Amino acid sequence: MRGSGQExxxxxxxxxxxxxxxxxxSWLWQHLREVTQPHILDCSAISPTTLNILLDRKAKLxxxxxxxxxxxxxxxxxxxxxxxxxxxxADFISYFPDVPSGSLSxxxxxxxxxxxxxxxxxxxxxxxxxxxxxxGVVFSILREPNLKSGVGRRWWLQSQTQVHVEQDQKRxxxxxxxxxxxxxxxxxxxxxxxxxxxxxxxxxxxxxx
Amino acid sequence: MWWEKKGQTSTEPQRPRAPxxxxxxxxxxxxxxxxxxxxxxxxxxxxxxxxxxxxxxxxNTSSSSAHQTLLGGSVVLRGELSADEDLxxxxxxxxSINLKDHTLSVGQHGKVKADITARQVVVGGVVEGKISAxxxxxxxxxxxxxxxxxxxxxxxxxxxYFKGSIEIQRDDIKATSRSAASLSA
Numbered sequence: 412m413r414g415s416g417q418e419x420x421x422x423x424x425x426x427x428x429x430x431x432x433x434x435x436x437s438w439l440w441q442h443l444r445e446v447t448q449p450h451i452l453d454c455s456a457i458s459p460t461t462l463n464i465l466l467d468r469k470a471k472l473x474x475x476x477x478x479x480x481x482x483x484x485x486x487x488x489x490x491x492x493x494x495x496x497x498x499x500x501a502d503f504i505s506y507f508p509d510v511p512s513g514s515l516s517x518x519x520x521x522x523x524x525x526x527x528x529x530x531x532x533x534x535x536x537x538x539x540x541x542x543x544x545x546x547g548v549v550f551s552i553l554r555e556p557n558l559k560s561g562v563g564r565r566w567w568l569q570s571q572t573q574v575h576v577e578q579d580q581k582r583x584x585x586x587x588x589x590x591x592x593x594x595x596x597x598x599x600x601x602x603x604x605x606x607x608x609x610x611x612x613x614x615x616x617x618x619x620x
Numbered sequence: 621m622w623w624e625k626k627g628q629t630s631t632e633p634q635r636p637r638a639p640x641x642x643x644x645x646x647x648x649x650x651x652x653x654x655x656x657x658x659x660x661x662x663x664x665x666x667x668x669x670x671x672x673x674x675x676x677x678x679x680n681t682s683s684s685s686a687h688q689t690l691l692g693g694s695v696v697l698r699g700e701l702s703a704d705e706d707l708x709x710x711x712x713x714x715x716s717i718n719l720k721d722h723t724l725s726v727g728q729h730g731k732v733k734a735d736i737t738a739r740q741v742v743v744g745g746v747v748e749g750k751i752s753a754x755x756x757x758x759x760x761x762x763x764x765x766x767x768x769x770x771x772x773x774x775x776x777x778x779x780x781y782f783k784g785s786i787e788i789q790r791d792d793i794k795a796t797s798r799s800a801a802s803l804s805a
Binding site for chain 2: 456457458459462466469471472473474475476508509510
């Protein structure tokens with residue numbers, strides 16, 4: 412499945428930091444339209460605008476800057492004393508906030524899975540899904556394979572359906588991209604919606620069955 | 621010396637004061653460390669308010685707050701703290717804090733590990749614990765908070781660190797658990 416992300420091929424500057432409109436978020440809010448008080452986990456650093464938008468939506472908000480943890484993982488989360496370096500997934504999961512199991516309506520995980528080694532993706536996804544209630548959604552924005560650099564450090568909402576990203580323009584992605592087939596395997600039940608964008612990234616909604 | 625009262629410096633005009641109850645009758649304090657040596661009155665002027673000016677000038681400071689207590693930067697306290705006046709912490713506190721209808725300000729150098737109940741809480745330093753504020757919780761850009769926030773209003777400045785949960789207490793939100801039922805319905 413290819414999108415217009417080809418516009419941002421390797422070697423060119425990544426797309427501007429504003430994604431004008433997010434179809435994925437439009438879908439998410441439509442999905443949550445009858446939820447009086449959605450419980451939402453934001454995996455990026457706290458942003459005043461995200462806070463205001465989600466609180467205006469009467470959400471109960473959980474916040475943990477897991478993106479920074481994964482971007483700064485080298486010293487803390489990699490064990491390089493062995494012949495093959497090992498990513499300490501359990502240590503990474505310990506950075507998650509205390510969220511009651513099965514309580515969340517949605518998780519804004521942004522590009523978290525792009526920032527994790529393959530060995531950590533499944534356990535981290537399982538942990539995220541354990542927080543979700545039935546029909547809860549993990550919202551991700553993952554790079555297309557042709558997007559080589561421009562790692563997003565911080566994401567926030569400009570409105571309910573507009574996303575801003577602060578990215579390191581020259582920083583290359585540390586791990587191989589995740590294919591759509593892998594995403595379906597990671598999502599228990601395999602209920603996944605993928606929206607293509609012009610930014611070289613895919614918006615992905617993984618719905619808990 | 622480590623409970624300093626604002627408005628008692630010699631430069632301030634003396635105002636007539638009505639007889640007041642003991643300053644801190646409800647406070648039970650267990651010292652975690654020996655009290656630092658008292659600083660002579662004649663020593664170099666010490667800022668009464670070492671916090672950011674803006675931090676102290678909270679927009680909604682209670683008009684009833686005639687008194688404000690400061691726990692200075694060298695203070696280390698552990699225990700249960702309740703008071704009927706505003707409190708500024710620029711030192712370290714470990715325990716629980718109950719200010720009822722008053723404001724707690726944690727200065728840039730303040731480190732608080734406590735469950736907090738107050739009318740308003742302003743954080744410029746480090747706080748770990750549950751914060752419950754009737755009116756508002758503010759985390760300034762220098763603030764670092766790990767815990768759960770419950771209030772009618774929450775404001776977090778760009779650059780602040782927060783990890784935990786935020787819940788707005790409104791009259792129209794009665795039961796959070798209803799959301800689970802409505803989503804799965």
